[in-house]
Amino acid sequence: MEITVTAIKADIGGVGGHLAPSKAVLSCVAETVDRQGRGMIIDHFIGHTGDDIAILLTHDRDVGNDDVHRLAWDAFTAGTAVAKKQGLYGAGQDLLKDAFSGNIRGLGPAVAEMNFDERENEPFLMFTADKTEPGAYNLPLYLAFADPMYNPGLLLSPAVGQGFTFRVMDVEYTKGDRMIELSTPEDAYDLASLLRDNGRFVVESIRSRADGEQAVSCCTTRLRNIAGKYVGKDDPVMLVRTQKTFPATGEVLAPFEIGHLVAGFMRGSHTGPLMPVKAGTGVSFFDGPPIVCCLAFSLQNGKLTEPIDPFDHPYWDWVRHNVARKAHDIRAQGFSGAAMLPYSDLEYGGITERMERLEQQFQCR
Ligand code: F6R
Ligand code: MG
Ligand code: MG
Secondary structure, eight states, X not given: OEEEEEEEEEEOOBBTTTTBOOHHHHHHHHHHHHHHTTTTOSEEEEEEETTEEEEEEEESSOXXXXXXXXXXXXXXXXXXXXXXXXXXXXXXXXXXXSSOOSOSTTSSSEEEEEEXXXXXXXXEEEEEEESSOGGGGHHHHHHHHHOTTTOTHHHHOTXXXXXXXXXXXXXXXXXXXXXXXXXXXXXXXXXXXHHTOTTTEEEEEEEETTTOOEEEEEOOOOHHHHHSSOOOOOOOEEEEEOSTTSOOHHHHHXXXXXXXXXEESGGGOEEXXXXXXXXXXXXXXXXXXXXXXXXXXXXXXXXXXXXXXXXXXXXXXXXXXXXXXXXXXXXXXXXXXXXXXXXXXXXXXXXXXXXXXXHHHOOOO
């Protein structure tokens, strides 16, 4: 059976700052999806990560479907009305356009979706991150799909060992979708050369070379490109199908123990470690640290099981402890050097304005 899984994520307001959505906003989004989605979608799940709400939908209408995207847009719009009424901070923040126009891509919310022939057993993961950018998934994806140090399946499973084809987008290019396809293992070094630059090159999708099936869909939204100015980081959502010809669930999770340093954190302008957290975790320290949640589902004829939270486990408590230490260490150097992002990536204009004024004051001796 052909099934589409669509995940759409947006920040439509936070309680007490950019921390977490309110219960009333979450239930309004859920009620709207439930009511308006009847007869259109097969199943749904609503969750939140930091100040972002994620809507997960299953249906048979293929990717980029107008009605499905409109459903998410309407739910976020209804939620925004509640957020405004409650005085939530940044109400409607990620809804950058006034009206829906056929597809939610380009309107603000982050989208990841895949259409596939459902397997007999269909395990998949939904990752949602806050206070960071889509390129934050580059390293974990590279390690899980192309590095036998993290994915022993590349050595042990003949199907997984055939490698994967990565489709990568140049998200700085604004005149269209500038794409490249690279296949591992033979293109591994070319791929790494692109993926080291999280701000510019982002994995959009990954396919198995054994059967051509899609394993990954990752959002590539850049709010700055849509709005023309800083309106918040692009807090990314990603879907990953696992097992058989794809990496095992644990192989996909493994690289998240690194807590690698990503762009985001306070004012979207700092470097911080990506902390794997339990579902429903808000943000706190220094408007962060950057966080990532994962929910695991199984699918049968488009029906979702209840989610399992793989980061809710004693092993990941230990990881969080280490990552908190890493966050503390980089924060100890405040604005200096690598702790704050370079000019091109600062999400607020204050320093640029300051520099323009100081330029006038410089004199050559
Ligand atoms: C980062 C983020 C926050 C805000 C910060 C200041 O993505 O959302 O760190 O940048 O709380 O927010 P404003 O400028 O709205 O006062
Ligand atoms: Mg926010
Ligand atoms: Mg957010």
